[in-house]
Amino acid sequence: MTLTDERTEMDFQQIKPYPETAWNSENFACQKPRPKQGVLLKLLQGGDPLPWCRANKTVPVSMIEEPTPAEIKQRLKANKGETHWDENQYSAGSLNKWGLIYFYLTVFGKGNCTMLLPVFIIVLFSFVFYDGWGLSEIADVSYVYGIYVFLPSGLIWGYAEASERGYLPMPWFMKAVKHFTFSRSTGMVTRYKNNKELYSHPFCEFDCYLVSSPSHQGILSYQFHLVHRYHRYSDSIPLHTFTSSQQAEELKRIWNLIQRYMDTSQPMPDVPELEPARAKDPTTAAWDAQNNRKPDYWFSMDDVEFEEALLELQAEQRFMPTQGPEIDLFNGGTQAG
Numbered sequence: 001m002t003l004t005d006e007r008t009e010m011d012f013q014q015i016k017p018y019p020e021t022a023w024n025s026e027n028f029a030c031q032k033p034r035p036k037q038g039v040l041l042k043l044l045q046g047g048d049p050l051p052w053c054r055a056n057k058t059v060p061v062s063m064i065e066e067p068t069p070a071e072i073k074q075r076l077k078a079n080k081g082e083t084h085w086d087e088n089q090y091s092a093g094s095l096n097k098w099g100l101i102y103f104y105l106t107v108f109g110k111g112n113c114t115m116l117l118p119v120f121i122i123v124l125f126s127f128v129f130y131d132g133w134g135l136s137e138i139a140d141v142s143y144v145y146g147i148y149v150f151l152p153s154g155l156i157w158g159y160a161e162a163s164e165r166g167y168l169p170m171p172w173f174m175k176a177v178k179h180f181t182f183s184r185s186t187g188m189v190t191r192y193k194n195n196k197e198l199y200s201h202p203f204c205e206f207d208c209y210l211v212s213s214p215s216h217q218g219i220l221s222y223q224f225h226l227v228h229r230y231h232r233y234s235d236s237i238p239l240h241t242f243t244s245s246q247q248a249e250e251l252k253r254i255w256n257l258i259q260r261y262m263d264t265s266q267p268m269p270d271v272p273e274l275e276p277a278r279a280k281d282p283t284t285a286a287w288d289a290q291n292n293r294k295p296d297y298w299f300s301m302d303d304v305e306f307e308e309a310l311l312e313l314q315a316e317q318r319f320m321p322t323q324g325p326e327i328d329l330f331n332g333g334t335q336a337g
Contacts, residue, residue, distance in 0.1 A: 022186060
């Protein structure tokens, strides 16, 4: 037995079973009927919701093409194994306003150091050769630009790079703002605002809506969100954060992937970001063992191999349905006793 096999076996033994609240598409209680909706509310939500299904293995390629396996491994190393997506939950968030300002400053600083500095040096030499500048003129100009432009830019960019790689601590003001979580382990979906919980309900109580609207150029754009079936909350769960794609088929694959991730009767979606967590999830670990899935299928790829694998996956999924077979949440489950 190899060291990898021993580690996988150890992880499998440490796996905890799912609680009763976890979503299981093969064993669920019948849900209450949807409340009747007026015409205006239906128009705002985009008509009828997308169907619930027992998800198939299709995944949105536009979602998994970035970050690459190499980038994921580097990020895991820098964050000491912490991630926003694992066997327990998917957590979506963003930087606070100060974090966003710092992010734009690092982009500006990097641009100054990598693009403006070489141009500055070339222009400086041109003045020396064509205008006869001496050391005093060069020193004066270099001092001003060096002290007020390139030194601050270099310090900001350098600190950002060092902190991302784990060599220095992240700035104290870089705080994440949590938006929502999908918990596979508990079956709950939770919405946050200003890092405070707004509401939390079982996954099966939500419906997914795909709303299309034409732009001024006549091109369709989509709003993609999860809405609680029995409460009219003003803040829905925005699903467009999963991908930048505006293709309806890809967005439907997102809904399929979410259902697959939350469904404890099926293995988690086979995507790069979840590869480190597969051995820690009971259903997924069992499926991988039965099907001899390579533990580092994604992480063993370099960037070229990863790009080729995505092209193959895209071709394979071209004629596959975007979702699995439909299930009836209201009549297909177990009746309340």
